[in-house]
Amino acid sequence: MQRRVAVVVLLAALVLADKYDNIDIESILRSDRLMNNYMKCFLDTGPCTSQAYDLKRDFPEAMSDCSSCTDEQKKLVKKASRYLIKERPEQWKMILDKYDPDRTRSVKFNKFLNEE
Template identity: 45%
Template sequence: MFKLLSISFVIIAVVFAADEKYTTKYDNINIKDILESDRLLNNYVKCLKGIGKCTPDGSELKRVLPEALETGCEKCHENQKEGAKEVITYLINKKPELWSELKEQYDPTGVYTAKYKKEYEEIVEKKD
């Protein structure tokens, strides 16, 4: 009986962990303000590359980014996915040098570039 109860708790814990989403604590940050400021944008890029100081939200992004890339952002809330698309679109189309730096840091083998090729092509087609 004890074994059955223990196994049940483990199964419940696994199910709840699978539904876990990333924190929404930083969802009110104005992404456009960051993208429109070279100083802020460069500071975030330096944070993500591990060569600069991180704000609390930058640290959280740096922590979850590898997993989000691996899983297709499955723990992201919908507005986080939209924010990610906004940032990626901006970087690809307006700041390709920063995009290249981040790709080198987070996708040196090109595995994510291949995985998200269709989405990437859609972003490039929407170039302003």
């Protein structure tokens, strides 16, 4: 359950660096091991790889309207986020509670998600 939330965290953070433009999100979504590891890192319940740590560090800044995103990153963020919000709302709430407890970033992020 919690493992898919890591995708949102991962993707939202990806917007900050072009080096993530070619990430294979489908592989991450299909890997329970990767998802579990990213989720533990982002929620401070387990160790972080260097990539997961960087993503976790940058996530709060990325969680907005994705104005720093490349077009490819915007597609990835929207795909993963929409899925998690719809299919895994409990896990999405855990991420929001940690990274946006007053929900100020979520307002902009939700606007971004609803754009076509």
